[in-house]
Amino acid sequence: MRNLPCSRAGWLLAAATLVTNVSLAQSGDEAWQTGGNNWRQNYFSPLKDIDPSNVDQLGFAWQYDIDFDSMLEATPVVVDGTLYTSGSGGIVYALDPVTGKQRWKFEPKIDPSFNGEVGYGLTNRGVAVANGKVYVGAIDGWLYALNATNGSVAWKVDTINDRNRAYSITGAPYIAGKRVVIGNAGSELDARGYVTAYDLETGKQAWRFFTVPGDPKKGFEHPELKEAAKTWSKDSRWDVGLGGTAWDGMAYDPELNIIYVGTGNGAPWDRNVRSPGGGDNLFLSCILAINVDTGRLLWHYQTTPRDTWDYTATQKMVLADITIDSRPRKVVMQAPKNGFFYVLDRQTGELLSAKPYTKVTWASGIDMKTGRPIETGSADYTNQPRLVTPGPNGARAWQPMSYNSVTGLVYIPVFDTTAVFATVAEKFQYKKKNFNEGVHRAVVLPDGELLVLSLPEGLKFDQPLPRPKMFLRAWDPVTQKAAWEVDITGTPEKGAMIRRPGGVMSTASELVFQGDLDGHFKVFHGRTGAQLRDINVGTSIMAAPMTYKIDGVQYVAVMAGIGAYPGYADYHYGNKGRVVAFKLGGGDVPQRPLVSQVAPPSGEPPLPDTGTPEQIASGKALFAQHCAMCHANGRAPDLTRSNAATHAEFKDIVLKGGRSAKGMPNFAEVISEKDAQAIQAFIIHAAAKQTSASTTANGPNPAVK
Structure with a gap:
């Protein structure tokens, strides 16, 4: 079958029928x-x-x-x-x-x-x-x-x-x-x-x-x-x-x-x-x-x-x-x-x-x-x-x-x-x-x-x-x-x-x-x-x-x-x-207050970077496979800005659909609990490497660049 300006695959145009909505x-x-x-x-x-x-x-x-x-x-x-x-x-x-x-x-x-x-x-x-x-x-x-x-x-x-x-x-x-x-x-x-x-x-x-x-x-x-x-x-x-x-x-x-x-x-x-x-x-x-x-x-x-x-x-x-x-x-x-x-x-x-x-x-x-x-x-x-x-x-x-x-x-x-x-x-x-x-x-x-x-x-x-x-x-x-x-x-x-x-x-x-x-x-x-x-x-x-x-x-x-x-x-x-x-004749649009873009949003220091090199390397590969498509190109939030409360819910979010109502799918069918822990360790490690809010606000995840 060739790509033609008008397909010749035997599908002929039927008689037009007027349908009014x-x-x-x-x-x-x-x-x-x-x-x-x-x-x-x-x-x-x-x-x-x-x-x-x-x-x-x-x-x-x-x-x-x-x-x-x-x-x-x-x-x-x-x-x-x-x-x-x-x-x-x-x-x-x-x-x-x-x-x-x-x-x-x-x-x-x-x-x-x-x-x-x-x-x-x-x-x-x-x-x-x-x-x-x-x-x-x-x-x-x-x-x-x-x-x-x-x-x-x-x-x-x-x-x-x-x-x-x-x-x-x-x-x-x-x-x-x-x-x-x-x-x-x-x-x-x-x-x-x-x-x-x-x-x-x-x-x-x-x-x-x-x-x-x-x-x-x-x-x-x-x-x-x-x-x-x-x-x-x-x-x-x-x-x-x-x-x-x-x-x-x-x-x-x-x-x-x-x-x-x-x-x-x-x-x-x-x-x-x-x-x-x-x-x-x-x-x-x-x-x-x-x-x-x-x-x-x-x-x-x-x-x-x-x-x-x-x-x-x-x-x-x-x-x-x-x-x-x-x-x-x-x-x-x-x-x-x-x-x-x-x-x-x-x-x-x-x-x-x-x-x-x-x-x-x-x-x-x-x-x-x-x-x-x-x-x-x-x-x-x-x-x-x-x-x-x-x-x-x-x-x-x-x-x-x-x-x-x-x-x-x-x-x-x-x-x-x-x-x-x-x-x-x-x-x-x-x-x-x-x-x-x-x-x-x-x-x-x-x-x-x-x-x-x-x-x-x-x-x-x-x-x-x-x-x-x-x-x-x-x-x-x-x-x-x-x-x-x-x-x-x-x-x-x-x-x-x-x-x-x-x-x-x-x-x-x-x-x-x-x-x-x-x-x-x-x-x-x-x-x-x-x-x-x-x-x-x-x-x-x-x-x-x-x-x-x-x-x-x-x-x-x-x-x-x-x-x-x-x-x-x-x-x-x-x-x-x-x-x-x-x-x-309308007026000015009501404005909303500016939102701070510091990382993490609460101003908390990064969590302790305790992952092993092997765990972090595994988490990096898993992140690239399962997460980067959204979290590393602006479709979803930069996870390096996650606060302690979010990290406490990490397993439930990833493996139990805890935030499915906000667009985060349940990954229980595709990754294990060990995988989720490795991804989290990698995210914490990446966040720890960030040195100033001015270089990370609104920016790409440095770990995948």
């Missing part, structure tokens, strides 16, 4: 109906009350405090006069959109024994609303349908088909006609990706589409997998699951009755380990077009055949109608991790254009005849470590981009990153419910230093290390060129780990809204990039904002807060999150 039809232009506002998922609003002439009067309207240490990534929706949004693990908040007063709150009960992909702190990217129900996926894999009036559970269903693997839900559900569709997370671990559709009213499963084949000896769940298996080596690591999870971006076209699903990376990352002998490895890093009624694949496009750098295609997609070569086209657009901006005909899958929207070194371009990337070879780390751009954090992560049909531009939060990749000399060993990347890697930090996550001891890399940068980039999808850009990198503190740009929203009044990790909410002119407003919120922002109109007043709202993740930003504000709303 009742909720969207009732809401009108003054609401914000889905995560991306409408079925096009364009993060664009036709509202014009707030415009360049008066945006300087935009100020604080109300706030709703969220008392939880978690990164907030959802974009709220406003349907039928209520604002709905979600937080940690799938908590749902129903608020009055004028005052911010809570109408109801739903909190799913997460099983303490759950051990899925929770290193992001119980991430949840939003809700879907239709026909009087609010749909949300909980971190432990349950999909809930809640009554929109009071938050009571109408039905719930377990979306995980194998609880022996590390599945979870971090993305939002999508309404597609009479179905609600949800994917799962866990590619870095041992998940085998799939996407499932359920009946909106009953929760009954309508269909499930697996994104990668299982062991061919055990047969195939649907015919597409038989074809996909031909693109995998017969010696592929079927036991690991192979990844391909659909953890975020989807979009539904009600006219074509097609849901577009973006799929993730493979596991292991190293393609020579994952599928020795070659193959494109379908359907990793793909855009899939699936008939909503039947669950059958209509076409696919693979952005990164045989991906080996974690270049997911799960980033948010936009459905638009644009004119290309004097011909109107219905397109799907995506700017995935690999650095290329793709425009495809959304009915046939034909590749219309693909150009790099940021610096790319792994490929020189896309062959328009085959749709395949032209790999340069400079990123092939099979025989030696390689510096690769973009890095595994991508040219763009989950943060939404916005397409503005008035300006004709796409506003992309761009993350210009570089990383080092190297093969692992030791034979790959599958780790159940644990990270199974199968590569050595290091990322370049904002200060130009390498954060070594798993490179071999003593390995040197002499190439210049370009510092990561962030941009708000206005991109013309017709000419495939940048119209303007704003460098939003800022000046992160020494040792700051991984900064990422916030999501974007735009309006018909040609305004572009974006929050920043430094706690500022900014408004730009959509045609020029000129900054028109800067509001000091005082809480780090990564989620995309939205806008709505109630009783003749236009509001703009955003979820703010990144939780206990100092590595993500040079921030000094409280970890508690909040929803903040703005309106014309």
